[in-house]
Amino acid sequence: MNSEKPVPDVRSRAREILQTVFGYGAFRGQQEAIIEHVSSGHDALVLMPTGGGKSLCYQIPALIREGVGIVVSPLIALMQDQVDALETAGVRAAYLNSTQSYEEVVRVEQAVLHNELDLVYIAPERLVTPHCLNWLQKARIALFAIDEAHCVSQWGHDFRPEYIQLSVLHEYFPDVPRVALTATADGHTREEIVSRLKLDHSRQFVSSFDRPNIRYCIVEKNNARRQLLDFIMTEYRNDAGIVYCLSRRKVEETVDFLSEQGINALAYHAGLDHSVRAENQARFLREDGIVMVATIAFGMGIDKPDVRFVAHLDLPKSMEGYYQETGRAGRDGNPATAWMTYGLQDVVQQRRMIDESSADMAHRQIQIGKLDALLGFCESLTCRRVRLLEYFGETSSPCGNCDICLSPPVAKDGTQDMQKLLSAIYRVGQRFGSAHVIDVLRGISSEKVLQWGHDRLSTFGIGATRSEAEWRSILRQAIAAQYVFVDYEAFNALKLTEWARPVLKGEKTVLLRPYVKPGRRHKTKSAERHSRPALPLREQKLFERLKWWRMEVARQQNLPAYVILQDSALREIAIAKPETADELLQISGIGSKRLSMWGEDILRLVSEFIFSSV
Missing domain, CATH: 3.40.50.300 (P-loop containing nucleotide triphosphate hydrolases)
Structure with a gap:
């Protein structure tokens, strides 16, 4: 059974859910456009950096549309935490995975059939089983969200073969919107996601990959x-x-x-x-x-x-x-x-x-x-x-x-050094690894150098003024510039590429990053400012008290501390010092459910702090 049409005013409903459920005052980037598109019943491919708010792009449409949102996730070990976070926000959520008993699985399946859940997380290998597909066909499905969608690509960095089978969703549920989400995918991987998941007519939302923080x-x-x-x-x-x-x-x-x-x-x-x-x-x-x-x-x-x-x-x-x-x-x-x-x-x-x-x-x-x-x-x-x-x-x-x-490196003309390196590789017959080539350059009469007579080469000792570490740095840059490659089938022998020829002939100037000897780091003022946002002393004390309160609540309820409230919310509270429920609701991350659960405790803690500081 497929979902009914969404409510007419998708945008206002999405903003209401964002504020009252998740406690945020405004959408970021393309979130609102994605949510409106998916809530209206259309497919989408969403590329958004980690921390950019991808989850809201399927969670809010699942709450807007009739039925349950099915989230395909490979992360069995994290499903509990994801469900805990949603329940803390007042969303009816559950998961199905191999850690549950038969009775628990049946309970979730029945809850879905009776429209008692908003979101259910399912591993891909379970989703494509005949039992699961038959069960879902009896349910009212709001949408399918395919998280970590780059896992479908054999050319990507985290291929999961079970993801390829997810094309069955298009066949079994042609009228249910599907949204595929990932934090990273180059053009080739993006094409494969579209092809493998049959998202040919989907709209692609590609956010900036920049993480300025x-x-x-x-x-x-x-x-x-x-x-x-x-x-x-x-x-x-x-x-x-x-x-x-x-x-x-x-x-x-x-x-x-x-x-x-x-x-x-x-x-x-x-x-x-x-x-x-x-x-x-x-x-x-x-x-x-x-x-x-x-x-x-x-x-x-x-x-x-x-x-x-x-x-x-x-x-x-x-x-x-x-x-x-x-x-x-x-x-x-x-x-x-x-x-x-x-x-x-x-x-x-x-x-x-x-x-x-x-x-x-x-x-x-x-x-x-x-x-x-x-x-x-x-x-x-x-x-x-x-x-x-x-x-x-x-x-x-x-x-x-x-x-x-x-700390900008001052690029230097390294053409001569690069020519010395490339010449040494050539003179030893392109048959030896980095240690041997560097010994020849530095004029080190090692047993191996003497055995092969490489102490008699014209390149022997021409790089004696540079240390082994310096030559290794130059060699890394030669490999990165593709003048040299390492032949692993020939015992890591260094060999020249066609790009080395113009360098050896003096037709190309080479700029090199200067070698800097590693030394002990000293924390600079800029690093200190970067590593921890500063709070005035009084607000820092309140922030620490709030963290202590959060730790106790998390321990009692067996939840990750950030599920209660994130550090950023605690900092906002420490700065704003809200005195009423309405003021507390203005804090980012506090929705109606969190307010009802912990609002009184937070307001009491803030009040006691203000009174004790007077």
């Missing part, structure tokens, strides 16, 4: 764990953060290291027992100041708004992956940092993984292209935000907030 920072890798510790201790001590590592072993070692230094760190990777992963994820969502060290198995759908930093100890696979992962910082709109330490070995490791994968040549070439784009971003001499947005087809001006803008 995130500061992007990349540093030369030199004892990565120590650099990470220094970064956390100088800027984000006692704040929540996520640290990404490539391997399970590195995750465990990093957790041990951070824990020994007094940082509250937890691990998350596929090798851990399911119960341990679930417990660690629950603690990260519910407690303040936890640093989650994880592989990319962690993070999709994480709604924790106060993640102040995302750090990478290893190079991600692509710009899409980097954007998706860093986007988990600063969902509350407050300043956050995307920090990464990166070195030559990262490049070698990622290229080897691509070459050793079972994918066909076409797929591998696309992955190599994505990696090359990320290398260009890492080695950029210009604003990181400009390069990042450029990748997704946007133009922008320098942000004044990334590491490049804050």
Whole structure:
């Protein structure tokens, strides 16, 4: 059974729900246009950055239209938190997944048939079963929302094969609107989403990919764990953060290291027992100041708004992956940092993984292209935000907030150094790896250099004035500029590309990023302002009291603290000091349900604080 026509005045109804249910005074960006489009019964593809308010784009239409909104989500471990957040706002929500008993599943299914629910979250593999499809055909369906829609693309960074089967929704429910949502998708991935999900006549809403509150920072890798510790201790001590590592072993070692230094760190990777992963994820969502060290198995759908930093100890696979992962910082709109330490070995490791994968040549070439784009971003001499947005087809001006803008590198003419490197690679026969080539350049008479007689080459010692770290930096830039590639089938031998020829012939000038020796970070005033929005001392005291109250409520009700109220709402309260229910309703994030549940407690706490401060 399909849904009836929506109520006539969609726009005013949407604004009413936004205010009374979710507690927000105005829509952001394209939210209102998307909601009006979907509520009117049309399909849509929505690209909106993490923290941009994608959820409202299907939650509000589900409340406007007759019937239940079905949300397809791959995030079984997070469904409970998503449902808790909706129920806290007064929305009738439930989920169906493999963690429930038969009786619980039947209860939800019956509630749907009796129009007793507004939204139900379902995993894609369950949705496409004959039982589930038959059950939904008996129900009144308001819409289908396909979250994390990039999972449908085999060329994307997070392919999930079960998503391909979701085209059956078009066949079984041709008159029910479908909205596919994702935070990131390049043109190729976008085309595949439309094709796979049969959204050929859908309207596409592409918001800006810019996250202006995130500061992007990349540093030369030199004892990565120590650099990470220094970064956390100088800027984000006692704040929540996520640290990404490539391997399970590195995750465990990093957790041990951070824990020994007094940082509250937890691990998350596929090798851990399911119960341990679930417990660690629950603690990260519910407690303040936890640093989650994880592989990319962690993070999709994480709604924790106060993640102040995302750090990478290893190079991600692509710009899409980097954007998706860093986007988990600063969902509350407050300043956050995307920090990464990166070195030559990262490049070698990622290229080897691509070459050793079972994918066909076409797929591998696309992955190599994505990696090359990320290398260009890492080695950029210009604003990181400009390069990042450029990748997704946007133009922008320098942000004044990334590491490049804050400490602009002075590009130098590196043509001679690049020629020396390329010549050395050529003279050793393009058969040796980076360590050997750099030994030749620096005039190091290693056993291997002597064995091959490379101490007699004209290039032996021509780069003796530069350190090994400097040559590694130049080599990384050569790879990023595609003058050199690493042949993993020939034991990581460095080889020249056709682009190296004009450099060797002196027909092309090469600008290089100067090597900066890694040193201890010092927290600057600009970094301090960036890392934590300042409150006057009196308001800060009230904010801390409100946080303590929220923690107690969250503990009693077994909910993540941010589900009660986000930090941004507590800050607003601390500044405004509302004295009546009407004044409290003006605070962003407080709707009628939250007001009825906690309004008296908040107003009493504010009143007591004002009285005690007089």
